[in-house]
Amino acid sequence: MSKYRSILGLICCTLLAIVMVGCGGPAAVKPTYTPDRIAEIQGHTADLQQLTERLPELQELIQKEDFIFARNFIHGPLGEMRILMGRISTDLLPKEQKAARDLAKQIANDLVEIDQASAENNYKVAVRYYGETVKDVESFYKLIPQG
Numbered sequence: 388m389s390k391y392r393s394i395l396g397l398i399c400c401t402l403l404a405i406v407m408v409g410c411g412g413p414a415a416v417k418p419t420y421t422p423d424r425i426a427e428i429q430g431h432t433a434d435l436q437q438l439t440e441r442l443p444e445l446q447e448l449i450q451k452e453d454f455i456f457a458r459n460f461i462h463g464p465l466g467e468m469r470i471l472m473g474r475i476s477t478d479l480l481p482k483e484q485k486a487a488r489d490l491a492k493q494i495a496n497d498l499v500e501i502d503q504a505s506a507e508n509n510y511k512v513a514v515r516y517y518g519e520t521v522k523d524v525e526s527f528y529k530l531i532p533q534g
Contacts, residue, residue, distance in 0.1 A: 418480050418481065420480070420532050424478055425532055427478055428475055428478045428479070428532060432475060432531055435468065435471040435475065438464060438465060438467060439524050441464055441465070442520065442521060444460065445457060445461070445501070445517065448460060449501070449505075449510070449513045449514055449517055452508070454506070457501065457505045457513070458502050458505045461501060461502050461505075462502070468495075468498070469491055469494070472490070472494065472527060473488070473491055475487065476491055479530060479531075483530045486530055490523050490526055491527065493519075494524060494527065497516045497520040497523060498516075500512065500516040500519075501513050504516065
């Protein structure tokens with residue numbers, strides 16, 4: 388009987404060791420940003436920053452109710468925002484990627500709403516979605532790792 392307990396104990400210890408090694412391998416290591424990845428993200432972020440610094444120009448056009456130029460501004464300079472946000476999103480860690488993609492899509496939708504409101508000369512809707520755009524851009528920047 389004592390032989391069987393020894394063998395049973397050995398089997399239990401072996402199974403425990405296998406489980407611990409299997410769970411503690413490379414898959415358990417949290418992914419991190421490499422310096423190269425951060426540099427690439429920061430490069431795209433600098434380009435995005437140049438565009439988002441121009442958002443007050445859109446606000447000014449809306450305030451003046453200059454809807455033709457507001458629409459041109461959305462389709463012109465701000466048209467590249469979604470592309471840059473997509474590039475940044477793919478470089479983020481997996482857990483941040485979905486949130487970043489969702490925010491990029493929401494920002495694009497906000498700009499579409501401003502464009503439609505401008506086409507209809509609807510000041511209130513344009514102002515509301517401008518505020519949403521700014522809020523969503525700020526949320527997007529919070530997902531970007533700092534160098």
